[in-house]
Amino acid sequence: MSDEEGLKELLRKAGYSEKAIDHYIKKRNVGVIEGAEAAESHTGLCGDSMRVYLKIEKGLIIDAKFQAVGCAGAFASGSALTEMVKGKTLKAAESITEQDIARDLEKLPGPKLHCVRLAVDALRKSIASYKELQDSKAKGKCNTR
DSSP: OOHHHHHHHHHHHHTOOHHHHHHHHHOTTBSOOTTOSEEEEEEOTTSOEEEEEEEEETTEEEEEEEEEESOHHHHHHHHHHHHHHTTOBHHHHHTOOHHHHHHHHOOOOGGGTHHHHHHHHHHHHHHHHHHHHHHHHHHHHHHTO
């Protein structure tokens, strides 16, 4: 049995779906977006942390990446989240819920459901930071007239 097959077997026994395992193994969108319009982090109650980077053009998220310090559930959730937000408006991305990510992953072990909350909170912080920056830029333009 290969190392990867052994890991997959452990994750199955722990209660992860095949889709969640795939997200964890492939770790889609892990990394940094240089020059990201938004990049904020959140630390969950369990101590896991996630930072979500967003590349935004004309109100659309054109790229998303994340970094995490955490368990398989955190990486699977971050991977699924970043796939879900690409191509969405900020408003649509803000409406993504824990249930949406959990449904997309199909199954996580019960004790790992807090990981989807971690991903949602990090995303919302990134979007809020972007909006605050845009608002302050708009106010700055108004004050220079």
